[in-house]
Amino acid sequence: MHQLVDPFQRRISYLRVSVTDRCDFRCFYCLPKGYKGFAQPETWLTPGEVERIVAAFARMGVSRIRLTGGEPLVRPDCLEIARRIGACDGIEDLSLSTNASQLARHAQGLYDAGVRRINVSLDSLRPERFREITHNGDLGRVLAGLQAAKAVGIDPIKINMVAMKGVNDDEIGDMVEFCLREGFTLRFIETMPVGDSGRSAGDGHYLSLRQVRADLERRFRLEPAVMGGGGPAQYVRVKGTALRIGFITPISQHFCETCNRVRLSAEGTLYLCLGQQDRVELREPLRAGVSDEDLEGLIRAAIARKPERHEFRERPDQVMRVMALTGG
Ligand code: SAM
Ligand code: SF4
Numbered sequence: 001m002h003q004l005v006d007p008f009q010r011r012i013s014y015l016r017v018s019v020t021d022r023c024d025f026r027c028f029y030c031l032p033k034g035y036k037g038f039a040q041p042e043t044w045l046t047p048g049e050v051e052r053i054v055a056a057f058a059r060m061g062v063s064r065i066r067l068t069g070g071e072p073l074v075r076p077d078c079l080e081i082a083r084r085i086g087a088c089d090g091i092e093d094l095s096l097s098t099n100a101s102q103l104a105r106h107a108q109g110l111y112d113a114g115v116r117r118i119n120v121s122l123d124s125l126r127p128e129r130f131r132e133i134t135h136n137g138d139l140g141r142v143l144a145g146l147q148a149a150k151a152v153g154i155d156p157i158k159i160n161m162v163a164m165k166g167v168n169d170d171e172i173g174d175m176v177e178f179c180l181r182e183g184f185t186l187r188f189i190e191t192m193p194v195g196d197s198g199r200s201a202g203d204g205h206y207l208s209l210r211q212v213r214a215d216l217e218r219r220f221r222l223e224p225a226v227m228g229g230g231g232p233a234q235y236v237r238v239k240g241t242a243l244r245i246g247f248i249t250p251i252s253q254h255f256c257e258t259c260n261r262v263r264l265s266a267e268g269t270l271y272l273c274l275g276q277q278d279r280v281e282l283r284e285p286l287r288a289g290v291s292d293e294d295l296e297g298l299i300r301a302a303i304a305r306k307p308e309r310h311e312f313r314e315r316p317d318q319v320m321r322v323m324a325l326t327g328g
Contacts, residue, residue, distance in 0.1 A: 003061040004299070006306040014064040014230050014261040015057050017050060017085070018327040019078055021266055023071040025099050026135035027121070029162060029191055029201030030323045033135055037322070044266045047077055049286050051084040053264060056295045058090030064230050067115075068097040068327030070266070079109045086114025093230075095119070097160075097327060101137060103145025111152045117229065118149055119158045119187075124168050125178055133167065146182070158185040158229075158246070163212055164205035172212060173219065180243045187233050187246035188212055193312050194274065195322035202316070208252045216245070230260060250275075256309035262302070263326045270302050271326050275310025275319055 004012040026033050045053070054065060065085050072078050086094050095117040096110060103110075103120070110118075122142060124130040130139040149157055161168070161175055172188075179186040188209050191202040213236075216222060225237035225244050232255040233246030249255070256273075263271040268283030280302035285295065311318060 002059075002296070002300070004057075004303045006303050008257075008306075008308050010257075010259055010306075011061070012260060012262060012303055012306075013062055014066070015054065015062050016066045016068050016261060016263045016327050017054070017081075018068050018070065018263065018265050018325065019050070019072045019081055020044065020075040021070040021322070021325045022074055023069060023099070023324055024074055024101055025071065025137045027123070027133060027162075028135065029164070029198055029205075030195070032195075032197045032322070035322065039265075039267050043283070044075075045264075045268045045283060045286075047081045047084050049268065049283070050081050050264075051088065052286065052292075052295065053268070053282060053299075054085050054091065055088050056292060056299055058088050059292075060296060060299065061090075063090055064093040064095070065091055066095045066097060066327075070324040070327070071099050071101070072096060073098055073102040073106055079106065079113055082110060082113035082115055093117070095229075097121070098145075099134070099137065100142040100145035100149075102141075104141065104148040107145070107148040107152045107154065110149075111154055116154060117156055117158070118154050119160050120146060120149075121162075122159045122175075123161050123164075124171055125174055126171070129168065146184070150182070156185050156227075157183075158187055160187050160189055162191055163188045163207045163209065164191060164201065165207040167205050169207055169212075172215070176216070176220070176238070176243070176245070179245075180238070180241055183242065185227065185244045185246065187248055189248045190251045192250050192275070192323070193316040194319045194326075196320075198319075198323055199316060202251075206251070209247045209249045210252050213247055232258065250310065251312055254309060254312075259306075262306065265325055270299070272302060272306040273310055274326060274328070275312050276307045277318065278305050278307055280305070
């Protein structure tokens with residue numbers, strides 16, 4: 001098998017697939033209110049096209065896929081996409097990032113399609129504040145979605161909290177207690193300057209996770225831990241409990257040297273780095289009847305252009321696209 005290795009000797013084993021850039025929320029750090037730049041559905045890759053690209057990656061050693069968005073569950077055929085990917089030879093791990101607003105009715109279908117792990121965005125446990133952050137999100141539905149996922153046996157369930165100064169930093173302890181009670185894993189994320197909304201959120205509310213970790217160390221006894229998933233989070237465990245807490249620190253401590261992933265947009269653009277503009281278009285060649293061999297060649301050529309690292313600190317103005325386009 002021809003493995004995918006980039007110019008910096010990083011093996012690419014993980015593909016994140018954004019199935020739509022649309023979303024039923026408008027988290028202020030991700031999608032601006034009134035955003036009009038969404039891709040038209042006819043430009044979205046079809047489930048069959050997603051399957052072809054995933055199969056090509058799988059033949060070159062990619063074994064992990066995460067469905068993301070926008071909100072993947074607003075796309076009507078998201079489950080069909082999940083089923084096709086779940087049945088691809090070589091795909092050993094299929095996961096989903098979701099805001100959980102529609103998870104209650106899809107949890108069983110996702111499990112049946114092969115989704116065993118999910119990440120759920122949850123920045124506040126206070127209904128009013130949650131509504132403000134997400135611009136009208138209903139916390140009750142999200143919590144019901146989480147319970148449904150637990151009930152069908154999806155495990156682990158990881159809660160992603162973007163920790164923001166003056167927005168939700170007073171809820172960090174509450175979120176730890178919530179995840180302890182529910183048996184979820186908790187991950188904190190630093191705001192990233194992706195799109196204007198990410199930049200302005202970061203300007204006003206950036207919170208270094210070094211500080212969050214130091215605060216948690218004063219309140220809980222933490223010990224180093226490991227957690228499967230192939231991502232960049234650094235984990236600790238709250239001593240004497242099963243709770244693992246992850247820190248995703250793209251700004252205060254970047255982790256590009258171990259990057260193992262690339263991202264496919266709903267329109268079939270392969271983005272080689274979350275924090276850079278480098279990309280390769282795969283939809284046109286697919287629709288022009290590219291052979292499997294040539295598709296693999298296009299992907300290999302793309303990987304040969306993967307940048308060494310993001311420059312969120314040095315060039316925060318670089319990424320104009322919104323986070324919902326690449327799915328974080
Ligand atoms: N809608 C799904 C969700 O919210 O989980 C999947 C897509 S969302 C873009 C993926 C992750 O990106 C979420 O955890 C979200 O909090 C995070 N995110 C979005 N914009 C961000 C930003 N500017 N900085 C840091 N994380 C961001
Ligand atoms: Fe939607 Fe997720 Fe972006 Fe929030 S973070 S607006 S839920 S895509």
